[in-house]
Amino acid sequence: MKMTIHEKRLQSRDIQPTAMRMRILLFMAETKSVISLSDLEEKFTHADRTTLYRTLKTFLEHGLVHQINDASGITKYALCSENCTCSYPDDVHVHFYCLSCEQTFCFPHLGIPNYDLPENFTPSNGNFVITGSCPSCSS
Amino acid sequence: MKMTIHEKRLQSRDIQPTAMRMRILLFMAETKSVISLSDLEEKFTHADRTTLYRTLKTFLEHGLVHQINDASGITKYALCSENCTCSYPDDVHVHFYCLSCEQTFCFPHLGIPNYDLPENFTPSNGNFVITGSCPSCSS
């Protein structure tokens, strides 16, 4: 039985590879960028907002994407690397939010310090965003 | 002319020290915690939501408080230290968001690495939040 790489990717995370999900995964893999629910809506005008929303939720719950909270206040998502478990500190990396164009970028090569937290604070995940101006918007 | 320490603090940031603002500043200084607009609403039941909202905005614009975006998706605020300018990397520190009680904590002693960003990314601020379980919620 033949299977695309994306189909395998969904199944390896225990997500039923429906047509809709395949299309959304493909889009995220192609654009390689950080997207919001609204971005998906603009791309998939034929699909319902709820379906897109729930697809992102499903992806998130199954560790296929990670969630980013930047200064825009809008929840954004990005595909995880193949063997990511989205746990602090190893699988967390820095993101960059451009105040001008409001885009968010992944910096997978910029990891997170293993902070020595105050007693009894148990970390599980992290959200590290640097805000500023991106190359296209820096004059 | 006599002036309270909080009055001076407002004036040093060019904020008119009205009764409302004094009360809110006092509350934030007393609780020493990270709060949301809704938290203020619960405390100041007599005041209008808009006033509280605009007070926080004013405080933010004048650098009296800093803004935190945690995994809750709700914008939170915390008092800045006396000589803070809220700029990356020196004045940015780590926060902690507890998934269980949904509280957010300031860790002013945990600073931010001076990351070597990709070319032409110009940082101005940062938002670093570690998510997990706080002492009260860790069994």
Place this chain on the structure above:
DNA sequence: TGATCTTTGCAATTGAGTTGCATTACAAAT
């Protein structure tokens, strides 16, 4: 085929955040 479970679409709701405008409080000038 029939029964069941999952996914998708539609409609409606929630709640944070925000804005316009009228009113009130404050401060400066006379």
Place this chain on the structure above:
DNA sequence: ATTTGTAATGCAACTCAATTGCAAAGATCA
């Protein structure tokens, strides 16, 4: 002290992202 102008506050309404309930469509398996 009174007037006058500016800033702050309160009220009402609105926007928009996020979320939920329910019905219809589609997939899966006996």
